[in-house]
Amino acid sequence: xxxxxxxxxxxxxxxxxxxxxxxxxxxxxxxxxxxxxxxxxxxxxxxxxxxxxxxxxxxxxxxxxxxxxxxxxxxxxxxxxxxxxxxxxxxxxxxxxxxxxxxxxxxxxxxxxxxxxxxxxxxxxxxxxxxxxxxxxxxxxxxxxxxxxxxxxxxxxxxxxxxxxxxxxxxxxxxxxxxxxxxxxxxxxxxxxxxxxxxxxxxxxxxxxxxxxxxxxxxxxxxxxxxxxxxxxxxxxxxxxxxxxxxxxxxxxxxxxxxxxxxxxxxxxxxxxxxxxxxxxxxxxxxxxxxxxxxxxxxxxxxxxxxxxxxxxxxxxxxxxxxxxxxxxxxxxxxxxxxxxxxxxxxxxxxxxxxxxxxxxxxxxxxxxxxxxxxxxxxxxxxxxxxxxxxxxxxxxxxxxxxxxxx
Numbered sequence: 001x002x003x004x005x006x007x008x009x010x011x012x013x014x015x016x017x018x019x020x021x022x023x024x025x026x027x028x029x030x031x032x033x034x035x036x037x038x039x040x041x042x043x044x045x046x047x048x049x050x051x052x053x054x055x056x057x058x059x060x061x062x063x064x065x066x067x068x069x070x071x072x073x074x075x076x077x078x079x080x081x082x083x084x085x086x087x088x089x090x091x092x093x094x095x096x097x098x099x100x101x102x103x104x105x106x107x108x109x110x111x112x113x114x115x116x117x118x119x120x121x122x123x124x125x126x127x128x129x130x131x132x133x134x135x136x137x138x139x140x141x142x143x144x145x146x147x148x149x150x151x152x153x154x155x156x157x158x159x160x161x162x163x164x165x166x167x168x169x170x171x172x173x174x175x176x177x178x179x180x181x182x183x184x185x186x187x188x189x190x191x192x193x194x195x196x197x198x199x200x201x202x203x204x205x206x207x208x209x210x211x212x213x214x215x216x217x218x219x220x221x222x223x224x225x226x227x228x229x230x231x232x233x234x235x236x237x238x239x240x241x242x243x244x245x246x247x248x249x250x251x252x253x254x255x256x257x258x259x260x261x262x263x264x265x266x267x268x269x270x271x272x273x274x275x276x277x278x279x280x281x282x283x284x285x286x287x288x289x290x291x292x293x294x295x296x297x298x299x300x301x302x303x304x305x306x307x308x309x310x311x312x313x314x315x316x317x318x319x320x321x322x323x324x325x326x327x328x329x330x331x332x333x334x335x336x337x338x339x340x341x342x343x344x345x346x347x348x349x350x351x352x353x354x355x356x357x358x359x360x361x362x363x364x365x366x367x368x369x370x371x372x373x374x375x376x377x378x379x380x381x382x383x384x385x386x387x388x389x390x391x392x393x394x395x396x397x398x399x400x401x402x403x404x405x406x407x
Contacts, residue, residue, distance in 0.1 A: 016076055024073035027109075031069050031101030032062060038099070061098035064089040068103030075113035080126050083110040087133035094137035104153075107133065108160045115164025116171075123168075127161050201377075214250035216324045217288040218243050224289060242287050274312035275340065278319055282338060290327045290336055290353075297341040307347065311402050314378040315340075315349050321375055322351035322398040330355020330396070346404055352397035375400075 067089040071082035086107055093100040107130055114126035134153060138145055225239035273281075278294065285292045307315075319338055326336045334355030341348040375398070379386040384402040391397040 017073070020075055021073040023075075024070050027072055027102055027106060028066050028069040031065055031103070031106075035062065035065055035099045035101045058098065061093060061096065064093050064096075064098065065101040065103060068093070068100060069106045072106050072109055075110055076117055079110050079114035079117060080122050080129070083107065083114060083126050083129055086110060087129055090133055091137050091140065095140040108156060111157065112160040112164040115161045116167040117164075118168075120165075123161065123165060127157070130157055214246050216328050217284060218246050218250075220288045220327055221246070246284070272309070272313050273316050274309075275307060275315055277316060278338065278340065281316070281320055281323065285323050285327060285336070288327055289332065290323065290330070290334065292323065292336045292338060295337070295339045297339070307404070308382075311347065311382050311404070314382055314384075315347060315400070315402060317378060318349055318375050318398065318400055319351055325398075326351070326353040326355060326396070334395070344404075347402040348399075349402070350397065350399045352391050352395060354391070354393070354395040 068086050071085050074082045086103065090100055090103045090107065093103065111126050111130050115123040118126075134157075138150075221239045221243050225236040225243070228236040228239065278296075282292045282294045306312075319340075323336060323338070326334060330336070330353045334353050336351065336353040339348070339350040341350075375388070376386055379400050379402070382402055384400050387397075387399045389397065
């Protein structure tokens with residue numbers, strides 16, 4: 001079972017408290033040892049010589065010296081409060097003319113901790129407390145300090161404060177870099193998911209267009225072959241041959257589309273159909289029984305740039321889906337017209353029939369065909385304008401205008 005972030009944070013705080021407590025204990029021991037070893041009165045007593053004019057380390061002085069260093073254990077939890085607590089016994093030692101030991105070192109450690117672990121306002125307050133404590137102690141002390149001593153103290157104080165602020169700013173900078181990296185990683189994952197979803201949607205549209213068209217044509221031809229099987233075997237044989245060819249074409253296109261989903265090797269990518277394949281598509285619809293006429297008009301003159309690949313495929317799929325719907329819904333005696341007009345700034349694709357139009361499916365009255373949704377998405381993707389609806393005088397029409405950018 002993985003530990004929660006709260007328990008991990010609690011263990012980290014406990015570890016830091018133990019470490020800081022050990023530092024405080026070592027600093028306190030060193031401070032007391034320094035006081036005992038350098039005290040002149042104690043040295044004189046050790047030599048058996050009575051001291052004159054000297055004061056030994058009183059018990060109160062040792063307690064105050066210990067109180068100056070023990071708060072270092074709280075240097076990361078509450079450094080400002082610890083620093084303020086240290087200032088009181090330190091000033092008292094100066095007033096009593098007792099050796100403060102390493103009280104100054106403890107104050108510098110707490111000042112550094114306040115600057116490194118707290119904000120600018122608290123660090124400035126800590127700097128002010130340190131300066132105030134030093135000034136009061138210097139005024140209450142019996143021995144005046146030189147300007148050199150004052151300069152050294154000020155330099156050390158500012159170095160500790162500046163070092164703590166630098167560490168805090170560096171830590172904040174690294175945390176910002178980590179956070180920015182996490183955000184970029186999440187954004188990259190979101191972009192990857194969006195790209196995958198878009199690719200799945202594109203593949204679904206392509207599969208629908210291929211399957212709907214070829215299966216519809218094969219169904220119509222199979223029905224015609226069944227009717228002509230006993231009357232005109234030759235016609236039925238031709239229809240079955242067309243079904244076989246249509247099935248192979250559908251399998252080839254689906255294999256090309258599904259190839260992009262393979263992960264065990266490079267996908268098999270074939271050329272996508274385009275407007276140059278519209279005459280072949282019209283011939284297939286004629287063979288399936290839909291009387292179709294194709295009209296290609298060039299309003300931009302003979303010298304025109306090649307259509308963009310996306311627009312080329314979208315226009316072809318639109319014609320394919322519209323003719324497939326005419327074949328399925330317009331009726332056996334219907335006729336269809338395909339008009340493609342290329343102008344200077346746009347491509348017009350118009351497909352209409354004179355049949356009865358698409359009939360709603362009784363078992364699923366509220367169902368929306370995926371083919372029409374795919375057409376709308378394709379046209380909208382390239383900034384086109386689409387019109388789908390009944391035709392004046394009967395029948396159904398699909399019309400789209402694709403804007404073309406001059407190259």
